[in-house]
Amino acid sequence: MNQSPYPLERELGMRYYASDAEGIGGRLRSVPGDFRVEEIPLPEKGGTSGPYLICTLTKTNWELQHAVKEIAKRLGISHRRIGWAGTKDRNAVTSQRISIYNVTAGQVAGVRLKDILLEPFGNANEALSLGDLKGNRFDLVIREPDTPDPGERIQEITETVRDGVPNYYGLQRFGAIRPVTHKVGKWILRGDFEQAVLTYIGLAYPAETDTVKAIRSEFYQSRDPAPALRSLPVQMNYERAMLHHLHVHAGDYSGALRELPPKLLSMFVSAFQSYLFNCALSLRFDEGYGLSDPVPGDRLLFANGRTDTATTSNLAAVSLHIRRGRCSIALFMPGREKMDPKTEGGRVMEELLAEYSITPEDFGHASAFVHTKFEGAWRPIALKTEIESALEGSSVRLKFTLPPGHYATTVCREFMKADPVRMI
Template sequence: MKQSTYPLERELGMRYYASDAEGIGGRLRATPEDFIVGEIPLESKGGTTGPYLICTLKKTNWELQHAVKEIAKRLGISHRRIGWAGTKDRNAITEQWISIYDVTPERVAAVHLKDIVLEPVRNANEALSLGDLLGNRFGIVIRDSEVPDLASRVQAITETVREGVPNYFGLQRFGAIRPVTHAVGEWILRGDYEQAVLTYVGLAFPSESATVRAIRGTFFTTRDPGPALKEFPVQMNYERAMLQHLYNHPGDYPGALHELPPKLLSMFVSAFQSYLFNCALSQRFDDGHQLTGPVPGDHLVFANGRTDTVTSGNAGAAAMHIRRGRCSIALFMPGKEKAGGTATSAPAIDALLAEHAITPEDFGRASHFVDTKFEGAFRPISLKAAIESSIAEKSVHLEFTLPPGHYATTVCREFMKADPVRMI
């Protein structure tokens, strides 16, 4: 395995690549057309009658939460009445299903927004929620590769991805421009809502304009929402909503957080869970273990949902099942419920939780604050995909399908092995 040398990746726990092979470099998302995502829906979910209208949403260069708020505004409804099965990238062309409560197809057809196409499909008796999809299809172009042996590198990495790469949560899980999502989640878990707001609104990053950095820095230092509210650009509506609440209700930091859409609020905590998973997976590699080499204590997840624990007596059989694609080693993403058994991930996770002073009880309190269950779950450590690739001069076109919750940028990262800023 090869270690990443990029500070941002290392800070987010993504410290390894699957192989020692050199990457192809290049640039991802030079245009939205270079990153196309199509959702594979659960077409039968919710039946064909009921108060929820299922629609296809095709958008170009829109962040999902902002798109939902604009659609809700045009419909004259709360954005809380709109549900979706999966979040999608901003700098991309994406197509997915959403559910809207108690609207007619005629009202939806009257919604017109630039770079958004919204089309009714059918009614259903329940809303869509995260995970209600079969997977996603990707068509991706990596441009401007300067390596002389491009074809051979693409072939070698394609074989690596087919065998499996670390199933890290990708950079966009934490915020591509400002990777603060997990940090906000950590403060929520600690119950320090003031620091959560200060981190989200006031923590500046070099990728932002000097003006925005200055506004954030002043608010972080003074805690005074008035000047920041006047100076923040109008398009930064989440920051402005929180600041407006603090201006009207000084010191009410929990209330300021609740100005955010509920699903965004819940993503903060789940991003911290993702951070812990990334760190624990890299710790596994630090300890000399592999993606497909089971060791006693490992937790196995089978394709049919069955689970098992590796012992010294069944390690050989477990390795055979993994090679044949019947199961995968999984690490525990902590929540208010503790992992069962003696999974190998437990010591690493326990150490990380102790380092950050987070307990299962903190996840329980966050569940009430955010109104989302954070029960903990096992996640496979290996991502595998059959890649169809083609090369045109210095560009590489990739097509593949991934299950829900897996990141295309994790695949692209293995191909590129480049500075993560070239993947935003």
């Protein structure tokens, strides 16, 4: 395995590539149409009756939370009445299902928004929730590769992806322009709401304009919301809502956080879980273990949902199962559930949580604050998929399907091995 040379990837725990082949470089998302995502819905979601109208939402260059708020505004309802199964990329053309409580197809037909198409599909008795999907289909174009003849590299990397690459959470999980989401989540878990607000509003990043960076930095230093509220652009509505709350209710940082949509609040904590997973996976590689190298204590996930544990006596059989695709080694995503330090994944994650002074009880407190359960879960360490690749002039097209919670950029970074800013 090769290490990533890029500081941003290393900061987010994404420190390794699986393939030894040189990357093709290039740029992803030169235009939104270069990154197309089609959600694969669960077949049982969407019938003929029920209070929730299921719609297909197709959007171009819209962040999902903002799109939902604008749709709700046009319908004259709270955005909290809209649910979805997966959060899709902004700089892309995406198609997915959403549920809207207590509206009619006729009302939806009246929604007119640029680059948004909303089509009623059916009705359901329950709202869509995160994870209510089978997966996603991707159709991606990488433009301007660094090599004039990338065919051989593409073939080698395609075979590597088929065998498995590190199942990292991608850059967009943490914020493409400002990767601070996990940092806010860390402070929420530690119960320091002031630092959570200061991080979300005040932490500046190089990709922003000099004006915005200066406004953020001044607020971070002064804690005074008034100048930032006067100066921040109108479109930065989340920051402005928090600043307005602080202007009216001085020092109420927990109240300022509650100005954000509940799903965004929950994403902060889940992003920190994702960050810990990335770090734990890279630590495993540091110790010399690969994606298909089980060690005693590893938790195993089988395709049929069964779980098991690798032991000294069954390592040969486990290795065979992994090679044949019957199971995968998994690492623990921490939550309120107590970890088993006897497992390899539990040991590594326990050490990381101790480093950040976070306990399972902290996830319980965050659950009460955010109103979202953070129970913890096991996640496969390897991402595997069949890739359909083609050279189209000077560009490379990739088509593949991934399960829920897996990131297309994790596949693309293996092909490109480029600065991650060229993928956002």
